[in-house]
Amino acid sequence: MKVLILGGSPARPGGVEAFCSRAYDAVNLEARLEVDWLPTNTAYLRPATAARAWQSLLTFWRRHNEGWNVVWLQYVNLADLVFLLVARAMGLKVIVTPHLGANWKSTRIAMLRALSRALLGLSSKFAYLSETQLQELALPVGVPRCRIHTFLPRSIGTRRLVVESRAGRQGLRLIHAGRLSHEKGSFLFLEACAGLKQRNVAFTADVIGGCDDDTRTALNKRIVEYGLEENVTLFPAMDEEALMKRLATADFLVHLSVLDSFPLIVLEALAAGAYPICIDLPGARKMTEDYCGRVVPQQTAVQAVVDILCRGDLEVVRREADAVRNKVLNDYDWSTCVRMLESCIEQD
Numbered sequence: 001m002k003v004l005i006l007g008g009s010p011a012r013p014g015g016v017e018a019f020c021s022r023a024y025d026a027v028n029l030e031a032r033l034e035v036d037w038l039p040t041n042t043a044y045l046r047p048a049t050a051a052r053a054w055q056s057l058l059t060f061w062r063r064h065n066e067g068w069n070v071v072w073l074q075y076v077n078l079a080d081l082v083f084l085l086v087a088r089a090m091g092l093k094v095i096v097t098p099h100l101g102a103n104w105k106s107t108r109i110a111m112l113r114a115l116s117r118a119l120l121g122l123s124s125k126f127a128y129l130s131e132t133q134l135q136e137l138a139l140p141v142g143v144p145r146c147r148i149h150t151f152l153p154r155s156i157g158t159r160r161l162v163v164e165s166r167a168g169r170q171g172l173r174l175i176h177a178g179r180l181s182h183e184k185g186s187f188l189f190l191e192a193c194a195g196l197k198q199r200n201v202a203f204t205a206d207v208i209g210g211c212d213d214d215t216r217t218a219l220n221k222r223i224v225e226y227g228l229e230e231n232v233t234l235f236p237a238m239d240e241e242a243l244m245k246r247l248a249t250a251d252f253l254v255h256l257s258v259l260d261s262f263p264l265i266v267l268e269a270l271a272a273g274a275y276p277i278c279i280d281l282p283g284a285r286k287m288t289e290d291y292c293g294r295v296v297p298q299q300t301a302v303q304a305v306v307d308i309l310c311r312g313d314l315e316v317v318r319r320e321a322d323a324v325r326n327k328v329l330n331d332y333d334w335s336t337c338v339r340m341l342e343s344c345i346e347q348d
Contacts, residue, residue, distance in 0.1 A: 012043040185255060196306060
């Protein structure tokens with residue numbers, strides 16, 4: 001069976017792009033399926049970037065006779081659903097995996113939500129990543145559904161990541177990673193770091209991710225304003241292996257995003273032995289319930305994070321995070337993820 005992974009914007013790398021790349025590699029390594037990947041280039045769509053998305057749509061149209069049995073569409077925004085419409089017009093079976101949550105514009109604004117729901121009704125099947133997505137998105141009834149798993153990095157999915165012992169190490173090591181922005185919690189993380197500094201807590205923190213120049217300038221300015229130059233290091237986006245090594249040395253991942261439906265970085269942190277603290281959204285809450293971690297209210301997130309980091313027993317936290325690593329590794333082993341995907345694709 002020949003499957004096309006359709007989605008992602010490599011020029012703006014983030015969780016969906018990592019998902020597509022890993023799914024492509026995992027299926028090629030583990031599955032009976034023949035797979036290809038074509039980005040949609042719809043992320044942060046603006047007039048200046050529309051040409052790239054349009055070119056992707058034209059490429060999809062030109063290649064539609066290559067014998068694909070199934071198109072597996074990664075749904076991030078309303079523009080991705082244009083590809084669904086075109087694929088169905090071609091007569092192709094389309095399985096849709098949502099990667100967005102209740103706070104995205106296309107689900108928050110009533111008119112866009114109604115339009116999205118109508119277009120999603122054209123889907124052949126939904127392959128969802130978590131039951132929490134069904135609560136957030138209210139997908140159209142009458143379309144079959146199946147559960148699949150997300151794909152963690154190769155070093156985790158094939159169980160090759162080595163995590164050094166954190167026991168007895170002095171001082172907190174914190175990490176915040178992803179596309180850096182207000183919505184992703186990057187500035188709230190710096191506020192939490194400032195709170196730790198005010199309480200004379202010994203810590204170091206890595207902020208890792210891509211963003212536009214204005215955002216990076218604003219983050220650097222905030223680091224200086226808070227006097228965090230000796231505590232916080234701002235890094236550009238890292239490749240998968242380098243990021244996983246950073247996570248494997250951290251005590252806590254602080255992920256205060258108000259957007260993510262099922263945040264991949266939280267699972268990556270859990271698999272690397274880092275303890276996550278997140279805004280209380282359904283996907284993140286489910287991860288912390290299944291494994292370990294804490295969720296905090298959006299309205300008081302900064303103060304809650306500072307309190308957790310100041311009052312918790314660090315050695316207990318380290319042992320708890322280390323204890324759940326094998327469960328995450330078993331649940332998200334690539335062979336397990338690929339079997340679930342094959343079953344979803346092959347079932348009528």
